[in-house]
Amino acid sequence: MEKQEFERQLSAVREEIDRIDKQLLPLFLERMNCSEKVAEIKQQAGIPVLNAKREQEILDRVREEAGGYGGSAAALYSAIMAVSRARQHQMLVGGGELRRLEQTADRSMKQSDVRAVCQGVPGAYSHRAALRFFEAPELVFRSTWKEVFETVKSGEADFGVLPVENSAAGSVSAVYDLILRYRFYIVGAVGIKVEHCLAACRGNADIKTVISHPQGLSQCSDYIEQHGLSTVEYSNTAAAAKFVAQERPDGTAAICSEEAAEEYGLIVLKKGIQNAANNKTRFVIISQKPVLPENADKISLCFSLPHITGSLYNVLERFAIHGLNLTKIESRPIPGSNFEYDFYLDFSGNIHTPDTLDLICALHDELPRFSFLGNYREA
Numbered sequence: 001m002e003k004q005e006f007e008r009q010l011s012a013v014r015e016e017i018d019r020i021d022k023q024l025l026p027l028f029l030e031r032m033n034c035s036e037k038v039a040e041i042k043q044q045a046g047i048p049v050l051n052a053k054r055e056q057e058i059l060d061r062v063r064e065e066a067g068g069y070g071g072s073a074a075a076l077y078s079a080i081m082a083v084s085r086a087r088q089h090q091m092l093v094g095g096g097e098l099r100r101l102e103q104t105a106d107r108s109m110k111q112s113d114v115r116a117v118c119q120g121v122p123g124a125y126s127h128r129a130a131l132r133f134f135e136a137p138e139l140v141f142r143s144t145w146k147e148v149f150e151t152v153k154s155g156e157a158d159f160g161v162l163p164v165e166n167s168a169a170g171s172v173s174a175v176y177d178l179i180l181r182y183r184f185y186i187v188g189a190v191g192i193k194v195e196h197c198l199a200a201c202r203g204n205a206d207i208k209t210v211i212s213h214p215q216g217l218s219q220c221s222d223y224i225e226q227h228g229l230s231t232v233e234y235s236n237t238a239a240a241a242k243f244v245a246q247e248r249p250d251g252t253a254a255i256c257s258e259e260a261a262e263e264y265g266l267i268v269l270k271k272g273i274q275n276a277a278n279n280k281t282r283f284v285i286i287s288q289k290p291v292l293p294e295n296a297d298k299i300s301l302c303f304s305l306p307h308i309t310g311s312l313y314n315v316l317e318r319f320a321i322h323g324l325n326l327t328k329i330e331s332r333p334i335p336g337s338n339f340e341y342d343f344y345l346d347f348s349g350n351i352h353t354p355d356t357l358d359l360i361c362a363l364h365d366e367l368p369r370f371s372f373l374g375n376y377r378e379a
């Protein structure tokens with residue numbers, strides 16, 4: 001067949017597609033109009049927007065009737081209903097306390113004269129993160145991450161500084177578990193370049209064992225393997241440096257920052273022993289008091305989901321519809337449950353943008369165990 005003939009046939013079918021799309025659009029708008037009427041009734045009757053049972057019935061029917069296209073048709077209808085629900089949420093102005101929070105929360109944060117708490121001992125990477133974030137903070141140190149949360153809870157400190165993710169070793173799951181348990185606000189985030197060194201007491205150069213936090217050991221696994229070193233886990237990289245300085249264990253070096261080595265009078269035997277040259281750790285600042293700056297660019301939230309086909313997909317799709325970029329997703333088991341999960345999400349956005357506020361309020365009204373965790377500037 002001639003190329004021209006193919007072109008002619010293509011345009012004929014495309015005309016048909018255009019004709020069908022023209023028919024679909026008014027039907028979509030008509031359906032949205034019905035959805036708006038439903039919203040008005042729901043508003044008067046105080047009925048929640050989401051009716052999962054009704055949606056499931058529609059999806060089952062569509063799947064059944066669409067034959068070979070069952071799955072695709074269900075996905076399409078799921079998207080249509082997500083849009084329909086979003087419109088209803090917008091009309092019902094849900095979100096309750098979250099909308100009030102958006103209006104009333106402080107828009108700027110005190111950055112000097114603050115009391116902050118870090119895990120570890122002076123010289124820890126959290127210490128450096130705190131100094132990057134605050135001007136001359138009054139700092140206290142605790143030996144565990146849980147104690148950092150407890151110190152903020154008791155009001156002894158206004159802010160806690162916690163590592164959440166390393167560019168090589170990945171998420172610090174234990175911290176995410178605590179974030180999900182305490183549900184304090186995240187009011188800031190800061191990335192720190194992490195360069196580990198091998199540090200030992202003077203005259204202790206024949207190193208057979210290294211001691212550090214599991215994250216430090218994991219970030220230096222190549223060096224450890226190449227040199228056939230044995231490893232000992234410790235609560236914190238700087239605390240490991242302090243231990244080596246105090247106990248002077250034979251043939252043992254700490255893996256820690258240069259600051260920590262200096263703080264405890266250790267000799268740096270080798271610098272930059274981490275696997276990745278550009279090794280970074282991201283820290284978050286937590287507080288019991290929300291702060292929602294005008295120039296915030298990152299939103300964190302968490303929720304759980306029922307074990308239903310497409311439930312996570314349906315939530316993520318809403319971010320896509322709103323043009324929001326998801327930067328992090330973690331799922332962590334809910335303590336005391338069997339294989340039920342809380343999801344933790346970070347995405348780019350600002351809660352003072354009406355469209356974004358509508359989305360977060362809709363999720364607040366729909367999702368089990370939902371918490372808005374904060375909107376802050378990613379430094």
Ligand SMILES: C=C(O[C@@H]1C=C(C(=O)O)C=C[C@H]1O)C(=O)O
Nearest residue numbers: 035038049050051054055081084
């Ligand atoms: C339209 C309604 O509200 C929501 C949207 C639905 C839809 O678009 O079909 C179905 C159920 C509800 O979650 C309704 O309750 O019927």
